[in-house]
Amino acid sequence: MKAVIVTIGDEILIGQIVDTNSGFIAKCLNKIGIEVNEMLSISDDKKHILDTLSNLQNKFDLVIITGGLGPTKDDITKKTLCEYMNDTLVYNNQVLDHVTQLIEVFFKRPITQINKDQALVPSRCEVLFNQVGTAPGMWMEKEDTVFISLPGVPFEMKYLIENQVIPKLVEKFDRPYIIHQTLLTYGVGESLLAERIEKWEDNLPDFIKLAYLPNPGRVRLRLSARGSNEEVLKKALEEQINLLKPQIEDCLVGLDDDEPLEFVLGRLLSSKGFSISTAESCTGGKIASVITSVSGASVYFKGSVVSYATEVKEDILAIPHELIQKESVVSSAVAEAMALSIQKKFQTDFAIATTGNAGPNKGDSDAEVGTVFVGIATPKGVFSEEFNFGQPREKVIDRAVNKGLELIYKEILKNY
Amino acid sequence: MKAVIVTIGDEILIGQIVDTNSGFIAKCLNKIGIEVNEMLSISDDKKHILDTLSNLQNKFDLVIITGGLGPTKDDITKKTLCEYMNDTLVYNNQVLDHVTQLIEVFFKRPITQINKDQALVPSRCEVLFNQVGTAPGMWMEKEDTVFISLPGVPFEMKYLIENQVIPKLVEKFDRPYIIHQTLLTYGVGESLLAERIEKWEDNLPDFIKLAYLPNPGRVRLRLSARGSNEEVLKKALEEQINLLKPQIEDCLVGLDDDEPLEFVLGRLLSSKGFSISTAESCTGGKIASVITSVSGASVYFKGSVVSYATEVKEDILAIPHELIQKESVVSSAVAEAMALSIQKKFQTDFAIATTGNAGPNKGDSDAEVGTVFVGIATPKGVFSEEFNFGQPREKVIDRAVNKGLELIYKEILKNY
Numbered sequence: 051m052k053a054v055i056v057t058i059g060d061e062i063l064i065g066q067i068v069d070t071n072s073g074f075i076a077k078c079l080n081k082i083g084i085e086v087n088e089m090l091s092i093s094d095d096k097k098h099i100l101d102t103l104s105n106l107q108n109k110f111d112l113v114i115i116t117g118g119l120g121p122t123k124d125d126i127t128k129k130t131l132c133e134y135m136n137d138t139l140v141y142n143n144q145v146l147d148h149v150t151q152l153i154e155v156f157f158k159r160p161i162t163q164i165n166k167d168q169a170l171v172p173s174r175c176e177v178l179f180n181q182v183g184t185a186p187g188m189w190m191e192k193e194d195t196v197f198i199s200l201p202g203v204p205f206e207m208k209y210l211i212e213n214q215v216i217p218k219l220v221e222k223f224d225r226p227y228i229i230h231q232t233l234l235t236y237g238v239g240e241s242l243l244a245e246r247i248e249k250w251e252d253n254l255p256d257f258i259k260l261a262y263l264p265n266p267g268r269v270r271l272r273l274s275a276r277g278s279n280e281e282v283l284k285k286a287l288e289e290q291i292n293l294l295k296p297q298i299e300d301c302l303v304g305l306d307d308d309e310p311l312e313f314v315l316g317r318l319l320s321s322k323g324f325s326i327s328t329a330e331s332c333t334g335g336k337i338a339s340v341i342t343s344v345s346g347a348s349v350y351f352k353g354s355v356v357s358y359a360t361e362v363k364e365d366i367l368a369i370p371h372e373l374i375q376k377e378s379v380v381s382s383a384v385a386e387a388m389a390l391s392i393q394k395k396f397q398t399d400f401a402i403a404t405t406g407n408a409g410p411n412k413g414d415s416d417a418e419v420g421t422v423f424v425g426i427a428t429p430k431g432v433f434s435e436e437f438n439f440g441q442p443r444e445k446v447i448d449r450a451v452n453k454g455l456e457l458i459y460k461e462i463l464k465n466y
Numbered sequence: 467m468k469a470v471i472v473t474i475g476d477e478i479l480i481g482q483i484v485d486t487n488s489g490f491i492a493k494c495l496n497k498i499g500i501e502v503n504e505m506l507s508i509s510d511d512k513k514h515i516l517d518t519l520s521n522l523q524n525k526f527d528l529v530i531i532t533g534g535l536g537p538t539k540d541d542i543t544k545k546t547l548c549e550y551m552n553d554t555l556v557y558n559n560q561v562l563d564h565v566t567q568l569i570e571v572f573f574k575r576p577i578t579q580i581n582k583d584q585a586l587v588p589s590r591c592e593v594l595f596n597q598v599g600t601a602p603g604m605w606m607e608k609e610d611t612v613f614i615s616l617p618g619v620p621f622e623m624k625y626l627i628e629n630q631v632i633p634k635l636v637e638k639f640d641r642p643y644i645i646h647q648t649l650l651t652y653g654v655g656e657s658l659l660a661e662r663i664e665k666w667e668d669n670l671p672d673f674i675k676l677a678y679l680p681n682p683g684r685v686r687l688r689l690s691a692r693g694s695n696e697e698v699l700k701k702a703l704e705e706q707i708n709l710l711k712p713q714i715e716d717c718l719v720g721l722d723d724d725e726p727l728e729f730v731l732g733r734l735l736s737s738k739g740f741s742i743s744t745a746e747s748c749t750g751g752k753i754a755s756v757i758t759s760v761s762g763a764s765v766y767f768k769g770s771v772v773s774y775a776t777e778v779k780e781d782i783l784a785i786p787h788e789l790i791q792k793e794s795v796v797s798s799a800v801a802e803a804m805a806l807s808i809q810k811k812f813q814t815d816f817a818i819a820t821t822g823n824a825g826p827n828k829g830d831s832d833a834e835v836g837t838v839f840v841g842i843a844t845p846k847g848v849f850s851e852e853f854n855f856g857q858p859r860e861k862v863i864d865r866a867v868n869k870g871l872e873l874i875y876k877e878i879l880k881n882y
Contacts, residue, residue: 059677060675060677060690061677061679061688062489062505063492063501063502063503063504063505064492064493064496064502064646064690065488065489065490065491065492065493065496065502066489066646066679066688067489067679068484068485068486068489069484069485069505070484072481072507073478073481073482073483073484074481075481076479076480076481077480077481080480080481085479086479086480086481087479087508087509087514088479088506088507088508089478089479089485089506089507090504090505090506090507091488091504091505091506092503092504093503094677098503120656120678120680121656121657121660122656122657122660122678123660123667123676124675124676124677124678125678156854156856157655159658162657162658162661163661164657164660164661165657182856182857182858203680205858205860205861209858230480230482232482239573240536240537240538241537241538241578241580241581242575242578244537244538244539244580245578245579245580248539251539259476259540260539260540261475261476261477261510261540262536262538262540262541263477263482263483264536264619272477272482274476274480328751328772330751333755334754334755334757334758334759334763334767335744335746335751335752335753335754335755335758335770335772336751336752336755336758337751338750338751338754338755338772338774339749339750339751339752339754339755341750342750342751342752342772342774342863343750343859343860343863345824345825345826345827345859346827347750347774348774348775351750351774351775352774352775352777352778353771353772353773353774353775353778353782354751354770354771354772354774355769355770355771355772355782356744356751356754356758356769356770356771356772357769358754358758358763358764358767358768358769358770359764359767359768359769359812361768362768362769362812365811366769366771366811366812395781395782396775396778396782408761409761410761411761411762443759443761444759447758447759
């Protein structure tokens with residue numbers, strides 16, 4: 051079975067927006083054993099869309115399209131798909147009721163013609179009802195190819211993929227199994243690692259594929275197995291990993307399942323009944339924001355003080371002026387004092403604190419751009435680590451956020 | 467002139483990595499008048515790559531490829547391109563010296579065969595020397611199509627695009643001009659806006675294209691003009707914008723080079739010498755995080771209290787227990803009290819506060835999922851507004867963040 055994901059929209063082609071939808075869809079398809087062979091972004095241009103559709107129909111069994119379903123004139127996906135299907139647009143009553151409800155009850159204004167036309171769909175299409183927005187998803191078939199059209203707004207697309215598309219695909223297609231397993235290694239470069247495990251790699255069975263995913267300071271090894279028997283795949287993967295492990299023992303951190311750390315940490319905190327708070331300087335509230343992106347975070351997260359100005363560190367977190375004078379505001383001592391202060395103030399079991407210089411210019415201290423101290427307060431005490439995350443600002447902040455979550459996660463796993 | 471950007475790598479097709487390279491390259495090409503017609507992601511598979519290359523050669527003048535140039539076995543772009551060009555791989559001495567230098571001097575270890583092979587290039591290709599990494603870029607031509615192959619590591623790709631690719635493209639191709647201008651509007655939905663400016667849109671000249679870019683709470687209108695005379699384009703764009711402005715006066719925030727509101731707000735605060743703080747419940751620190759994503763935010767942003775737990779609202783922000791009991795924690799009264807409290811505590815001119823229920827379940831109050839109160843404290847007093855941002859959680863949080871920034875931005879513009 052061959053699948054392609056198409057995004058329609060000039061905003062992607064001019065680099066104004068990065069397409070994150072396709073990756074999300076690919077992950078969901080992979081979980082049900084559908085491999086994505088291509089991703090494609092094309093413009094909001096009728097001829098371009100028509101040419102692409104007929105070209106893809108010859109090559110793929112499944113074409114998932116996002117974008118171009120908005121109510122405005124530049125959104126031409128629906129009309130163009132309808133033309134491609136030799137169909138006509140008709141009003142769908144369920145969608146029309148829903149749109150009317152949304153606009154009149156929810157937004158408290160009269161419905162306009164443009165809004166009503168959101169309920170127009172090709173007469174032969176199957177509507178994928180969009181509970182969370184005004185543009186319905188559409189399922190169409192032409193010869194042996196399934197075309198699915200979804201809105202480009204990420205949360206609407208996600209809703210439809212999870213609640214409508216995946217269940218219907220599972221029902222319609224026989225699929226093989228695809229299993230990925232990623233191993234996270236630290237401290238040995240990609241080429242050295244490759245030479246070391248070359249023999250093992252050469253002996254991998256055909257149905258298992260290896261990929262190297264290098265990042266600064268770490269390499270992930272991804273093994274992908276594909277076949278019709280899930281148990282056989284699992285066993286083969288396990289065997290290969292057992293052969294590999296002794297060869298990379300010194301740099302292997304662990305298996306890695308791609309789930310964001312804030313979810314894993316959240317589950318760990320909940321299960322142990324621990325609470326947490328943060329005191330953030332250079333991360334500016336982003337650790338708190340990432341923690342609270344998980345629904346149900348209120349069970350373990352009490353809050354944060356973002357002490358961006360030095361005076362807030364002194365006045366609200368009660369960090370002694372002398373300590374800041376003596377050690378500098380970007381220091382191990384201040385990170386630890388911040389962590390202890392917020393832990394006490396918010397009466398939590400654990401606390402994360404950050405102080406650093408995210409750049410691009412030097413701030414209230416002389417610390418090099420990229421320097422960050424992360425402090426961790428625990429029921430047994432406090433510790434901190436120093437990092438230099440380089441540049442640019444965005445990367446420094448994100449790496450500090452990840453490091454804060456990672457340090458506390460590892461600490462709890464190890465000692466609690 | 468038609469251009470396509472191709473990324474090679476299974477990590478993108480399984481959704482493990484989001485492709486940000488193509489957007490960067492598209493932006494750079496746009497600046498020199500080259501429009502990107504398609505973006506494509508394909509797998510590390512020889513046949514797939516060969517088929518794609520020959521298919522693209524018929525349709526495009528310029529094919530820019532990223533990825534698959536690493537030293538490991540899964541990186542097959544170079545070999546495959548060489549085969550497609552009917553060429554053979556030869557060592558390039560300049561690259562070999564550079565790789566040797568990097569490994570031996572910088573990484574302080576002996577060079578391996580895998581490293582040396584990074585210096586292999588197709589004999590007829592023009593090497594795009596990569597000062598910042600071991601994989602060279604390559605410029606090849608077949609019939610009338612230019613193929614450029616670049617490493618997928620973002621900073622190496624960026625270095626080569628800026629220092630090698632763009633200068634060479636400028637020299638080789640005659641190009642038209644492409645100018646984009648984006649207008650940022652707040653508070654009027656996409657469909658209402660579209661109806662309001664329909665006549666103006668219908669009268670746009672052919673060489674100017676309009677796109678609606680909706681985000682929760684705001685819509686950006688992007689005008690793109692394309693032609694051979696830069697001055698004519700600029701003048702035509704200006705005329706159209708002048709015609710448009712009076713029709714959207716009430717919701718227009720300003721022209722923007724895709725500039726997010728936090729940057730515009732930051733400049734406004736700086737220029738007027740105002741300071742700001744936030745007290746956040748349902749937004750969980752994200753307003754602070756967005757504000758501090760702007761470098762130099764420390765000039766106007768002092769900090770935040772994320773009072774996620776009700777007890778933090780009482781203990782740290784000193785919101786009276788009775789007020790919360792009487793009005794409920796998700797209420798106008800509490801939002802205003804939070805704003806006034808943080809304004810006073812952090813001694814700032816303005817403050818933003820949020821309290822609400824982001825869902826998916828009800829929290830410490832009976833408020834409907836999606837209900838958010840935003841409180842704004844100013845030097846002259848305090849006010850608040852109630853919203854219902856629907857679902858899901860992610861959208862509620864993002865809309866509350868945008869609304870907080872918008873309310874304070876408009877308030878300062880209007881009254882200060």
